Amino acid sequence: MTSDEIKDLILEIIEDIDDEADFASLDADQPLRDQLDLDSMDFLDIVMELRKRHKLQIPEEDYPQLASLNSCATYLEPLLKDA
Amino acid sequence: MPVSFSQLDNSYDVVVIGSGLGGLTTANRLAYCGHKVLILEHHHRLGGLSTWFKRRGHIFDISLHGFPYGMVKTCKKYWNKEIMQSIVQLPHIVFDNPQFSLRTTFDKIDFTKLLKTHFRISGEVIDKFFATVAKMNFYDDQTMTTRELFERFFPGRSDVHRLLMEPITYANGSTLDDPAITYGIVFSNFMNKGVFTFEGGTDKLIGMMTDELEKNGVTICARAKVDKVITEQGRVRGVSVHGKTITAKAVVSNSGITNTIQNLTDRDLYSDEFYEKAEKIRVNTSSCQVYLGIRQGEKIDDVGDLLFTSKSPEFDSEELLDMKTKSKTFSIYYPKTRPGSDQYTVVASMNSRYDDWAHLDEETYQMEKQSLIARSITDLEKYLPGVSTKIDWSEAATPRTFNSYTLHTRGTSFGTKFEGLDISRSISKEVAGLFHVGSVGIIMSGWLGAINYGVIVANDVDVFLKS
C-alpha cells in the first residue's frame, strides 16, 4: 500500500466508527483525537480493524504512533508494503 | 434461541463463562473477529444483572435505572443501530432530602445552574470543578479520595457533597473514601448529557442482543454452570460443565473476578504475589430492591423518573447501607417504558451489606423482607399519595437474592473496588488463555462500563488467538 492508500484506509475505518465524522478540514499532521473527537475506545477499534483486515498486530506501546493521519502512514507503510 | 446442552460441540475457539453485558459483548466482538464462540450461562436467562422478571402481568426491571449518554455510541459501534435507536433520555431526576428538594435533568448545564442559584457556589469554582473531573483518567493518581476532591472545591458544604455523591453511590456503590478518579470518570459520563434508559425494557434489549449474537454465529447455552476452568501446564484447555469437558483455546470468565480466581481455577496456577493481591480485592456492596406493581387500569401521576430520596439529615455512606436505611431511590416506570403497554411499576433500590442478610434464619429473613416492603411503600406515599391502595404485587430482593442468581461473591452489585481492575487485566499473564471480563474497579461497572470493558477484553483475546 502507498502512503495515500493507507490514509484512505484509516479514514474508511474511522468512517465506519462514526459515520458523521467530518474530514473536510482535517489536518494530516494534527492529532486525529482532537479533530474528530475520537476517544481511547475509538483507537482500540482502529487497532482491532487493522488486525481483522490486514492481520496486523500493533503492540500497545506503538499506539501513540497512530496519533495523526501522517504518523499512521509513516508507521504503517513498512508493515503494509505488500498489502 | 439458546441451544440445549446436548447440542454443543466439543470444541470452540473461545468459551465465555457468563452472559452479563460484559460477557455478551466480548462474545459478540470475538465472533465479529472471526472466532467460534460459545457462551455458557448458569441462569436460565441471559443478561446477568441486566435482567427482569414477570409477575401477574407486570414486568420488573432490575438494573434499568439509568446510564450515561455514552451508551448511544457504544451500542451503535459494538451492537447495532436498532439497539442504539431505543436509547432515550430520562428527563426528570428528583432529589428530596432534609437538605434540599429539587428537580434536574442531571447534566452539566443544569447542574451548573443549580449550583449557582440554589447552592450559591461561584461560577469560577463550578467551572474548575467540572474541568478537573472531566480530565480524570484511570491511570491518573489514585491517592486523592472523593472526599478530598469535594473538600477542595466545596469545603464544609455537606449539601453540595450530597448532591454530587448520592446518585453515584447508588450507581456504583462507591463512597467518599474511594479514589476520586472513580468518581470523576463516572460522574463526568453522566454530566455529558444526562440520564438515559432503554425504551422497551431490559427484556427487549437482551432479546435484541441475543438475536445479534446468533446472527453473528455465537452459540449460546443457558442453565449451564461452569464448575471449573481446565488447564494443562499453566495454559487454558477448556471448561468443565455438567460433567463434560468443552475444549477451547481461550476462556473468558464473566463470573466475578474473585469467583474466577477462588472457585473456577486452582490456586497453584497463580504466582504467590498475584494470589496475595487477588485475596485482598474488596468486593463492592450489594443491594436490596422492592418491586411494586400497580393494578391494571390504575394510573399514577408523573412525579419524575428517578427519585433520590432520603430522610437522613446528611449524606452518609454507612447510613445508606443500613438495613433500615432512610435513603432509597425510586425508579418509576410509566407506560412509556414499554410503549404500547399501560403498565406502571415502581422499583425502590437501596445499597446493602451482604452480612446483614446472609445469616438470618428463614423466619427472620421473611419478616425483614416484609418490613422492607412496608417501609418502601410508606416512603413512596410521600410522592404518590394513595399509591398503597393501587399496588397489587410487592416483592423484595436482598443481597442473598443477588448472590443466588449471579453467584457473585457476597452478592456484590457493582463488582469490586479499584484494585480489582489490575487483577482482572493481568490474569492472562498468569494463565495463558484465561481472561476476565465484568464489573471491576468501579469504573468498569454499570451497563456502559461492562460493555466497553467487554470490547477491551475482546481485543486482548483476539491478539492472543491470532499470535
Ligand SMILES: Cc1cc2nc3c(=O)[nH]c(=O)nc-3n(C[C@H](O)[C@H](O)[C@H](O)COP(=O)(O)OP(=O)(O)OC[C@H]3O[C@@H](n4cnc5c(N)ncnc54)[C@H](O)[C@@H]3O)c2cc1C
Ligand atoms: C440493583 C442493581 C441496580 C443497578 N442499576 C444499574 C443502572 O441503573 N445502570 C447501570 O448502568 N448499571 C446498573 N447496575 C449495574 C449493572 O447492572 C452491572 O454493572 C452490569 O450489568 C454487570 O455486567 P457484568 O458483565 O459484570 O456481568 P453480570 O451482570 O454480573 O453477570 C455475570 C453473569 O455470569 C454468570 N455466571 C457467574 N458464574 C458462572 C458460572 N460458573 N457458570 C456460568 N455462568 C456464570 C452469572 O449467572 C451472570 O449471568 C445495577 C446493578 C444492580 C445489582
